[in-house]
Amino acid sequence: MTLADSFNICPYTGLRSFTEEESLYFKGRDEQIDQICQLLEKNKFLMITGASGEGKSSLVYAGLIPNARAGFFKAKYNNWIVVDFRPERSPLSNLSKSLSEKLGLQEQIVSTELKRGYSSLIDLYKSSDYYIDEKNEGWQTLDENEKLNRKRSAANLLILVDQFEEFFTNPENYFNGKTSVDAQIVVNLILETSKLSLQNDLPIYVATTMRSDYIGQCSSFRGLPEHIGFSQFFVPRLKRKELKQVIEEPAMLSGNRISNRLIERLVYDISEGIDQLPILQHALSQIWLAADQGNAEMDLIHYAMVGGMPVKELPEEDQKTFLAWSRTIPEYQHKFFHDTGLNRVIEIHASKLYESAWEAYNETNPDHPISQKDGKNVVAMTFACLTKIDNSRAVRNRMTVTEITHIINKPGITEEVVSQIVNLFRKEGNSFIRPFITEDTDTQSLSPDSVLDITHESLIRNWRS
Numbered sequence: 001m002t003l004a005d006s007f008n009i010c011p012y013t014g015l016r017s018f019t020e021e022e023s024l025y026f027k028g029r030d031e032q033i034d035q036i037c038q039l040l041e042k043n044k045f046l047m048i049t050g051a052s053g054e055g056k057s058s059l060v061y062a063g064l065i066p067n068a069r070a071g072f073f074k075a076k077y078n079n080w081i082v083v084d085f086r087p088e089r090s091p092l093s094n095l096s097k098s099l100s101e102k103l104g105l106q107e108q109i110v111s112t113e114l115k116r117g118y119s120s121l122i123d124l125y126k127s128s129d130y131y132i133d134e135k136n137e138g139w140q141t142l143d144e145n146e147k148l149n150r151k152r153s154a155a156n157l158l159i160l161v162d163q164f165e166e167f168f169t170n171p172e173n174y175f176n177g178k179t180s181v182d183a184q185i186v187v188n189l190i191l192e193t194s195k196l197s198l199q200n201d202l203p204i205y206v207a208t209t210m211r212s213d214y215i216g217q218c219s220s221f222r223g224l225p226e227h228i229g230f231s232q233f234f235v236p237r238l239k240r241k242e243l244k245q246v247i248e249e250p251a252m253l254s255g256n257r258i259s260n261r262l263i264e265r266l267v268y269d270i271s272e273g274i275d276q277l278p279i280l281q282h283a284l285s286q287i288w289l290a291a292d293q294g295n296a297e298m299d300l301i302h303y304a305m306v307g308g309m310p311v312k313e314l315p316e317e318d319q320k321t322f323l324a325w326s327r328t329i330p331e332y333q334h335k336f337f338h339d340t341g342l343n344r345v346i347e348i349h350a351s352k353l354y355e356s357a358w359e360a361y362n363e364t365n366p367d368h369p370i371s372q373k374d375g376k377n378v379v380a381m382t383f384a385c386l387t388k389i390d391n392s393r394a395v396r397n398r399m400t401v402t403e404i405t406h407i408i409n410k411p412g413i414t415e416e417v418v419s420q421i422v423n424l425f426r427k428e429g430n431s432f433i434r435p436f437i438t439e440d441t442d443t444q445s446l447s448p449d450s451v452l453d454i455t456h457e458s459l460i461r462n463w464r465s
Contacts, residue, residue, distance in 0.1 A: 008293045011250030012284035014431050015346070015456040017055075018062035025250040026062035028242035029055070033063035036207075036233050037073050040064070043231035044205050045194035047164070049212040050235030053275040053458050056209040057162050059235060064207065068158065076203035079155035081130055087166040087173060088398060088451075092182040095189075103128045117185055121159070121193045125204060130155040156203035159190060164210035168217045169395045179220050187221045194227070213393065237276065243267050246277075247284065256294035262287075262303060269308070269342040275458040282458075283308055283345040289429060307340045307348035330356075346462045350432060353424055354379050360424045361417070370421075374413065378421045381408045383463075386433070386454045394460045402448040419446040431455055 011025040018026045036059065040046040048056050067073060068080050083102045085094040096111040103110075103124060113120045125131055132154050133139060142150070168174045173183040190206050197204040212234065218224045238246065247266055251258040266283070270276055283306065288294050290302035301318040303309050311322050326334065332355055336348045358375025385404045388397040401422075405415045423446070425432040434453045437444060446452075454460065 008295070009254060010285055010288050010294070010429075011254040011256065012281050012288060013058075014282045014285040014429075015278050015459060016431050016434075016436070017057040020061050020065050023062040023066040024253060026058060027249040028238050028245040029059060029063055032059060032233075032235065033067055036060075036064055037067055039231055039233055040205050040207055041074055043194075044198040045191075045227055045231050046205075046207045047228045047232045048207065048209045048235060049215065049228075049232060051213075051274045052211050053278045053456070054235045054237070055277050056211075056235055060160060060162070060207060060209060065158070065160075068156075075156045075205075077130075077151075077154045077156050079130075079153070080158055081155045082158045082160060084160035084162060086163050087161065087170065087183070087186070089170050089172045090182065091167065091173060091186040095186055099124065103130070114189060115185060117188055118192055119196055121189050122196055122202065122204060125157050126202075129153060130157065131203075156205065159193065159204070159206045161190060161206070161208040164208045165214040165395075167221075168214050169390050170398075174217075174220065177220065184221070187224060191221075191223050191227055240267060243270065243280070246280065251294070251298065254294065256288070256291075257297040259297055259299045262299050265300060265303065265309065266342065271343060275343075275461060278456050278458040279343055279346060279462065282349070283342055285429070286345055286349060304337075304340070306345050307336055308342050308345050310340050311337065343462060346459060347464060349430075350459065350463045353430060353432070357421050357424050361421050364420065370412075370417065374410070375421060377410070378408060378413060378418055379425075382418065382422055382433075382452070383454070386452060387460050394457060396454045396457060396460075398451050398453045400448065401446050401450050401452065404452065405448075415448040419450070422446070422452065432459055 013022065013025075036046060036048060048059060050056050065080070065082055068075070071078065081102050083095075083098045085091075085098040088094055092111065092114065096107055096114055099105070099114075099121070100107040100110040105124065105128070110124060113124055126133065129150075130153070132150055139147070139150075166173065167179070167183050167187065173180050179187075190208070193204060194206040196202070197206075215228070218228060244263060244267060247263050248258060266280065270280060283303070286306040287298050287302045287308070290305040291298045296302075299318075300309065300314055301321055304311055304314055304318070304322055305325065311319055314322060326337075333352060336351060340348075354376060357379050358370055358372045361375060362369040382404055385399045385407055386397055388395060401415050401419055405413065405418050408418065422433060423437065424430065426435065426437045428437065432455055434455055435446075435450070
């Protein structure tokens, strides 16, 4: 069972962020979207901060960008070019790749130019077809039709640095309190770009997202604290009314039904602390699946089926339904319903996959089966490799399939075996590990050089197994 089957589309994203295409289902943040648009419009730079799991990336991808494209943002042109990237292990390479793809330039040329620093990013944009210098003599010689066509293709430029904390969590960028050369180049570039854009009134904007607990380390980059102080937005916690919108409105928009008593129970069960939104989104995506992919009304019975509430608290008829359903699931899964709760849904889901990963592998590889012990060991080691402690904080740790296989270091456990076992955690409806498996054939299989990443750190904090 998947999140999208035939014409059924799940309106809840689980642990991953909302995309621009899913902005229709991004609810409860209208006021915040307006605020960040106004700040970026005015200052040309914006640092969006907040606790892990507060929806910073979703706020940009499903809020800011769609609003800008729809015209709810005062800018020089109607069109937008969005150059988005994450620092990861190679910030300069990632920026160069995204910039070259969006501006239609050769990556090597872009990389060489960016290393010059200062105004090089602005120069690349100004030399592209997306910018019009109306003071240029060449522009003056064009006839009105040519000018109109150029204006139609012109576009504002938005540089988006998502998960800025990766400048500090990856040793390639930050080690022993010192920043790498590439990290310095990229941060200097985005700061200078926003500064010059503001001074010269250029249609270039810089937006970044970062966990608020890394604010103190920003002093490692000269000028960064001043920029943050100049234009920062701290993502607030959602209120009760907004939480109801997050739960109810996506279901209504997708043609699904959700009972009022389930809405009230979910809002009641949400606890204080971090991971409020990813826990809720993941539970909703699992409830949607349990409700026959939204074909049935999402109700308390489905919440109990995913481990969100005790069976004894269901209405009597639903208890009978649950008992009949429980007879159809594998025996090992019964233990997961001894300790239930909204904050347990992620762990229960992940644990089911952990227990069954070896079977899923053997179904597709009957000639070369592995034992349950080996399957569970590969899963455990993979997630251990993809997690690290940074100054007492549990964070993601990206690794290639080859690196993970070498750490497992067991005869018969090859890169291919690791890849196929991990695929279960990449499938739509699970989405615990990136890159996700989509309908695109290029994403179906992993190569030895494929870089794996845990989707969200809330999985680290909420999976105790």
